[in-house]
Each structure stands twice: as C-alpha cells, then as structure tokens.
Amino acid sequence: MNTKTVTITDDTTGKSFKCPVREAVHGHPVIDCQALPKELGMFTFDPAFMTTASCESKITFIDGDKGILLHGGYPIDQLAEKSSFLEVFHLLFYGELPSAEQLISLKTSMNSHSMLHEGLRSVYNGFRRDAHPMAMLVGIVGALSAYYHDSMDINNKRHRELCALRLIAKMPTIAANCYRYTKGLPYVYPRNDLSYVENFIYMMFSAPTEEYKFNKTAVHALETMLILHADHEQNASTSTVRLAGSSQANPFACIAAGIATLWGPAHGGANEAVIRMLQEIQDVKNIPDYIARVKDKNNPTRLMGFGHRVYKNFDPRAKIINQVCHELLHELNAEHAPLFEIAMELERIALEDEYFIERKLYPNVDFYSGIILSALGIPLNMFTAMFALARTAGWISQWNEMMEEGNVKIGRPRQLYVGAAMRDYVDLGKR
Template sequence: MADNGGLEGVVVADIDTSYIDGSIGKLIYSGYTIEDLAENASFEEVIFLLFNTRPPERGEYEELRSRIAENAVIPADVIEMMRSLPRDTAAMAVLRTAVSMLSAYDADGENLSDKERAKAKAFRLTGQITTICAAWIRIAGGLEPIAPRRDLSVAENFLYMTSGADPDPTACAALNVYLVLLAEHGMNASTFASRVVTATGSDMHSAIVAGIAALKGPSHGGANSEAMKMFLEIGAVDNVVPWFEKHIKTGERRIMGIGHRVYKSNDPRAGILKRHSKALAESSGKRKWYDIAVKLADTARADDYFIKRNLYPNVDYYSAILLYTLDLEIDMFTPLFVMSRIAGWSAHVIGQMGGRLIRPKANYVGPQGLHWVPLDKR
C-alpha cells in the first residue's frame, strides 16, 4: 500500500501567490494578510496582486477592471448550449461544459506558451465565468439571461446579471469579500489539477476545466453546500441544541463547515465571512440562517469534544450563510467558488507554464509472470 496516497507534505512547486500557516490561522496573498485584503482590496486588485506580486496603480487597476468587464460577454452558441441542457443539470456540470466550449470561440484558445497572452485569456475567462454563472441562474429559472455591463466590477456585474436591477451596495461588498477570500489557497486539489494539465503543455481552458472538475467534488468545493443543507435541516434557532444532541453528541454525524486539514487553530477567512454574513443578514432582514449558524458554532465551541480537537468553523461555514442570504440556490455555491478561484488557478497556470512534466510514480501491487492465453483457448 502506498503510504502517502494524499501526497501530504510533498512540495511540488515554489509559489509566490499565497502562504498558509495553519498552526496560527494565517493566510497571506503575496505578502498581504487576508484580513488586510478583505478589509481594503477589491477582487480585481487581488487578481492583479496574484499575477504580479504587487498591488496595481490606479491606471492598471482601471484597465484590468474594464478588460474583465468588456470580455465578459459569452458567445450566443454557449447560451444556446446552456438552454439545451436539462434544467436540473448540476450547475458545476453546466459550468464545466460551458468553459470547455468557450475554448473553441477564443482566438487564442490553443496558445499556452506566451505568459502575457495567457494573462489576457485569464481575464477573459474571469468575466465569462461570471456571466455563465449568472446566465445559468436565469436559464434554470426559466428567465432570459442578461448581458454583462462594461462599467461594473465582477461582484456588481454578477448581481446585476442575476436580477437586472442595480445591485445593493451591502450585497456587492459581501460578494466582493467572498471573492477576495476564496481567490487563492496554496497547492489545493483543484489548483494541483490545473498545474498537472499545464505541465503537459496543454492550453489554459483545459487547465481551468480540470480545476473545475476537481473543485466539483464534495471533499473540496462542495462543503459549503453541505453546511447550508444542514442549517436548512435544523430550520430554527430553538432546534439547534436538540439537533446537536441527537446527531453530533452521539457521533452519528459531523458538523459540516467545522474542522480543517490545515487550519488547526482557526480559519482566518471564517471570522471575516461571519461579520459580512451578519451585515448582509441584517440589511436584508433575513437573520434566521445566520442566527442558526452562530448558535450551532457556539454550542460546538462550548463542547469538550470540539475544544479537545481544536475544531473551528472553516471558510465553508459562514460562506454558506453569505451565499444563501444573497438568494443563491445551494447548487450555485460551488460555481461561485469557481468565480473566485479562477484567479488563483490562472496565476498558478501561468506560474507552471514551461515547467517540468508532473509525473509521480505508483507502487505496483498486481500479479507478475503470467502468460496470456488467447481468447479462443480460454
């Protein structure tokens, strides 16, 4: 049996995009703490930072922002393809298919040798993924998709394209923080998948499709949906303690959105998301889900089992509340993760370009020395 099937502790690249110290709950992007960025930076500034390891000047920021917005339109054929899908298709499957299809319409689709052109492609994909997410919400709801506006940020454009109305500033701020917080996270599974594809010399759309495919799994991008399903099942603040006694104290289930493989003190993103989901819950008048989440987290934090094992809410716990309070269906939670993580993936893809083929070994445990008997003699 291979003793490290999960590749834990194996270092596969030098990166300058993010650093995590799980023992003290620290996450930085290119030198800046996640708390600082969440408070002060827009998602577009973070994209620039991840690509250039420095903040943009005003002109650079404005150029990047308008480049993303101007390239956010998706071809009519992609919209038609989405319309042709069964309405109950998983949103991540729709997104995976649509991004793959986009490569056929990208004049630079097959290039993966020029880093500047790859950056331009990443900006196109950032805008287009935002539009695909909003368009699928409309199409799945039996509504006409709305075209992106050239004057809006990624967060504003997404909210505008889902409703057609000018987006609410509190909702935009909350979504911007969500996008900043999930943009990059070291050598996680989907980022690694994107890098493996890139290291074969393949193109950026293929690498991003690989990232989407890996993020789709419940062990990676799907935990916030599971957390929300759990809050819905609890249903009311008064049900939290009986639910906890019945399902958690008995060891029957885990609290989704609590615990982390890397963060063993706290996940710094969780506290920030908690503050923003509270502001959003208050401004929208929909506090119930936030109150359930806080009561459950407090109940767990007062319990010896959780104290002894250092189990704290992770990024998925309050992002579930934030996204649900933005009126997003649970099925859209992981696509929203993609809308943010496209930044980290594409920075890693560009970092990997020209690098060595990633090719680990497997430990053969099958039979040896057998002789093949032709089919008619078996």
C-alpha cells in the same frame, strides 16, 4: 550556497544518498528527492501527496498551525478589508498590487471581455433545464477553447495574459447565465458602468422590465467572499489545473478540469453541506439532539462547516467573513429567519462548548459563506459555482506561474504496484 542535506540509507545494500534540503521563505524546508530513483533505485510513497511539494510558487502561503494565509506576502485580513477582488486577482497573477492606473486598465479589460460569444447560446441550449450549474460551467469554460484558439500560444506571455483577462471577465457572465438558463430567464448582458461584483449580481437577479437597485452591504459581502476564496495554495483543484497544464493543454481546458475537481463534495461542496445541515436540523429546539449525535463517536452525524483540514487552530478567513455575515443578516433583517437562527445558535455553542473548543472545531469560512450565499438568494446548486467564480483567479495565476518557468515537465506520479506478479496467459478453453 545551501549545503544542508538529509541522508537516506538503504539498510539492505548499505548505500546512502544525501538529499539536498531546499529552504522556503515561509514554512517547512523541503527535501529534494528527485535523484533518489537514480541513486538508490527507490521512489517515495505519499498517498494524496500530503508531504510532497510538487512545485515552487510565489503566489500563496498557508501556515495551518498558526492560522496564516498570505497572498504575495500580504495577510488575507488586510486584503479583505482594504482591497477589491480585481486587485487581488492582479496580485495573484502579476505578483504585485495594482497602481491606480493599472487598476483602471484592468477594469477596462474586464469591460472589454465580459461579453460571451453568441455561439455559446447553443451550448447552453444543449443542456437539460435541470442540469447542475457545475456541469454547465465545466462545459462552457471548456468550450471557450473553441472560440479563442487563434490567440492562444501558451509560450507567448501576452497570449497568456489575454487568456487570463478573458477568463476572469467572462466567469461572472458564464455563471449568471447558468443560473438563468436553469430558471428559464432571459440572459442579461453585463454593463460597463458597474463594478465586477455589481455586474455579477445584476446579471443574476435583474429583470429587463425594471430598474435594479443594489444593496451595498450585499455587494460588500459577496466581494469579501470572492476575495477569501480566490486562492488557497496547492489544493486538489489547483493541483489538477497545474497537472493538466503540464501537458501543454489549452488553458481553458485546464480551468475546466479544475472546475470538475472542485465539484466534488469533499472539495467545493462544503458550504452547500452547511445549509443542508441547517435544513436537516429544522428548528433551534432540535440543536441539542443534533449536537448529541455529533458527540456520539458511534454516530456518523457530522457538524458541517466546523474545523479545517489545513488550519489546526482557526481559519483566518472565518474571522473576517464572520463579521460580514452578521452585518448582512442584520441589513436584510434575516437574523430571525429560522435557518439563520439555527446557524447563529450553532456558532454560539461551538465557541463556548468545551467539546468543540478542545477539538478546535471552530466555524470555518464555509460555514459563513454558505449563510451569506443563502441570504443573498443564491440557490443551493449554485454555491459551488460561486466558489469556482472566485477560485478562477487563483487557478489561472497558478497555471501562468507554471508556464512562465519554462521547460515544464509533464506530471507523472509514480505508484506502488501491489497486483499479481508476472504470469503466463492461459487459453480460454483451459481456464
């Protein structure tokens, strides 16, 4: 039995409380302060919850200082190299990589649930043609709760599993339809003979009047990107899904809440910001001036896609996607396109310039994923939707893990009130 404690003392009253310390398999121990209000009449103050562990989880672990990302104990580089997106989803949701039989069963489930209810066409039609795909994604995913409420008992393990399978299977169809709706293109139905990633590409870009030919390098690049974005511990959108789920809300509504949170430019829009930066630079000859502005502390110009809030040395996902990005650009003969020339020169400078090396501003996963998506012909306003497509695997797994715990407490953060003290109401005529 662990008996390690941390003592907190109130200097005013002299009262002390020994908080139990809970050990983690990886990472820092956690001080359990749940009894602090009862013992000392105090709460902890932690804006943005940066030092607060809000849950226990077996799904993902990040060590930002060492550049480590593990899913179920497996390093991300091994999963990206040897696994598929569906295998990673199985790992996140069930806790283990699938056997050959389980993977076949999962693929069968994807085929069974990839179609959308035809009634959802009217939901798409309710949007303006220039609606942002993320607005549509929030609405369509939320609307799923109106179509599958008959088999959605969140306390039923099989119902939760069915919800997850439906969601993962339908997300490529939903996202592709968002794109095609804004372009005025006919919807393309999924095909059972295609892989998960192939199906998405097919539904996005194929025409009903001709055969679609796949580029294997492009399929591999997109699959790798989905794997690298599948889950990333308790970030803003994942925490939102858990908080919404704590109220026992419909899981489709919880995922819609996660999508809404991801939409924020401070969260899911980084890869889009990378491309906008490259477009602003316009030409390789303009890079020195741009870098000079970045180095000027009095200039607000930022280098997008470099450094990371969590990873203090390097983003382990960036090492993997770097190679894939270069392979794709070479395959598509895009290496000498102006946008990608700028990107590669920025990459070279960041890896060689002492200013960036000292500050550990290395290219991160968003830098390369933005380039990959752009090279694949995916429009800028779909970038965050692609992120949501990948992250749905983590969101629904985190939600399911929370529900499996049983007796889930509804989330209720506290506050430090700094408003007016108690005062008496003054009649309107005397104010």
